[in-house]
Every structure is written in structure tokens, then in C-alpha cells.
Amino acid sequence: KAGVTQTPRYLIKTRGQQVTLSCSPISGHRSVSWYQQTPGQGLQFLFEYFSETQRNKGNFPGRFSGRQFSNSRSEMNVSTLELGDSALYLCASSLLAGDGYNEQFFGPGTRLTVL
Amino acid sequence: AQSVTQPDIHITVSEGASLELRCNYSYGATPYLFWYVQSPGQGLQLLLKYFSGDTLVQGIKGFEAEFKRSQSSFNLRKPSVHWSDAAEYFCAVGADSGYSTLTFGKGTMLLVSP
Numbered sequence: 646k647a648g649v650t651q652t653p654r655y656l657i658k659t660r661g662q663q664v665t666l667s668c669s670p671i672s673g674h675r676s677v678s679w680y681q682q683t684p685g686q687g688l689q690f691l692f693e694y695f696s697e698t699q700r701n702k703g704n705f706p707g708r709f710s711g712r713q714f715s716n717s718r719s720e721m722n723v724s725t726l727e728l729g730d731s732a733l734y735l736c737a738s739s740l741l742a743g744d745g746y747n748e749q750f751f752g753p754g755t756r757l758t759v760l
Numbered sequence: 761a762q763s764v765t766q767p768d769i770h771i772t773v774s775e776g777a778s779l780e781l782r783c784n785y786s787y788g789a790t791p792y793l794f795w796y797v798q799s800p801g802q803g804l805q806l807l808l809k810y811f812s813g814d815t816l817v818q819g820i821k822g823f824e825a826e827f828k829r830s831q832s833s834f835n836l837r838k839p840s841v842h843w844s845d846a847a848e849y850f851c852a853v854g855a856d857s858g859y860s861t862l863t864f865g866k867g868t869m870l871l872v873s874p
Contacts (some may be wrong), residue, residue, distance in 0.1 A: 678862075688867075693861060701861055
């Protein structure tokens with residue numbers, strides 16, 4: 646079974662631009678979560694989507710948004726990019742968001758550099 | 761809210777020596793605990809997890825971890841470190857809230873000396 650895939654793997658943008666990152670979960674997984682990883686703040690939770698609905702959100706400004714499609718694929722968008730948005734963005738999928746904990750499987754990440 | 765503390769930012773271990781990476785968590789109920797490893801430029805690979813049951817869990821690559829509720833700890837151990845183990849290690853806790861959100865520690869960078 647294929648793992649979580651993220652595209653693109655690397656991205657360079659300039660301040661003020663916007664960017665869209667894509668994540669394809671493991672087949673059959675219905676929950677997708679996004680995390681931001683920076684040297685200063687470490688790994689921080691952005692949001693989680695399940696059945697095309699945002700179920701949980703971390704403490705990030707509104708410039709960070711996402712969505713999930715009917716096939717469970719997810720995109721996240723960052724508008725008006727700032728230098729501090731340079732990070733590794735990790736996507737994780739899990740089988741079912743229900744009672745109890747659902748193990749997450751991580752993709753390789755998208756490395757975003759903002760100049 | 762849950763939190764995870766990894767008190768050691770960097771650890772250097774000689775190849776062949778034993779390893780213990782510390783992790784303390786804060787969570788009101790029984791936590792779901794994880795250790796992940798990340799090599800430079802790579803995503804996260806799950807080493808092992810604790811959900812319930814036996815408090816000593818075995819993982820991949822010869823790693824094990826012990827859950828100690830009284831100490832709120834979930835330390836990672838390996839009896840003999842290999843040069844290929846050099847990487848960053850993250851401890852994480854998941855909440856039994858119907859969500860899949862993980863809260864991570866800041867990570868411990870493991871350096872292996874010859």
C-alpha cells in the first residue's frame with residue numbers, strides 16, 4: 646500500500662505570495678492532519694480534516710487554511726507569505742477519526758522557503 | 761492541554777554504547793505515546809508506540825521504551841547504538857478525544873561518535 650504523498654517536495658516563494666501544498670493520504674484513510682516544523686518552534690499542529698470538514702485547528706493565523714476533497718486528498722494554502730513561514734510542512738493521515746486515538750502516518754513533507 | 765518535554769536538546773553517544781532519551785508528558789488521562797525519528801530532510805518515521813497494556817514496548821531498529829505513569833515518563837532506550845542511528849528523535853502524545861492530533865516535544869538530536 647502506498648504511503649502518504651506530498652507535492653511538491655520543495656518550493657521557493659517570495660514574501661507576499663501565496664502557496665498551495667497538496668497531500669494524498671494512504672488509501673482508505675479519511676483523516677488528514679497538517680503540521681508545521683521549524684527549528685525554533687518545532688512541530689506544531691495546524692489543522693485536521695475529516696470527511697471534508699475541519700475538525701480541529703491549531704493556533705495559527707487565518708492566512709493558513711486548508712480543505713479536503715471527497716477522495717480525502719487535502720490541500721493547505723498559505724496566503725501573504727512571510728519569512729517566518731519558511732518551514733517543513735508535514736501531512737499525516739489516519740484511518741478513521743472516531744472514539745479513541747487513531748494512529749497517524751506521516752508523509753515526507755514539503756520544504757517551503759520564503760525569500 | 762497536553763504537553764511533552766524532552767529535556768536534552770543534543771546527546772552524543774559513542775558507537776556501541778547504550779542510549780536513553782528522556783521524555784516527560786503532561787496529560788490528564790491515559791496518554792497515547794509515541795517516539796518518532798527524523799533523518800535530515802526526511803519526514804517522521806514511527807519507532808514505537810504505547811496505547812495500553814505492557815509498559816515496556818518494543819519498536820523497530822532495536823529500540824524500546826518504558827511507560828512509567830508515576831513519573832509521567834516514556835523514555836526511549838537502545839542497548840547498542842549504531843552510527844546510522846544519528847538523527848533527531850521526537851516524543852509525542854496523542855489525546856483520546858476522537859481527534860488524531862499529536863503534541864510533540866522539541867526533539868533530541870542524537871550524535872554518534874566513532
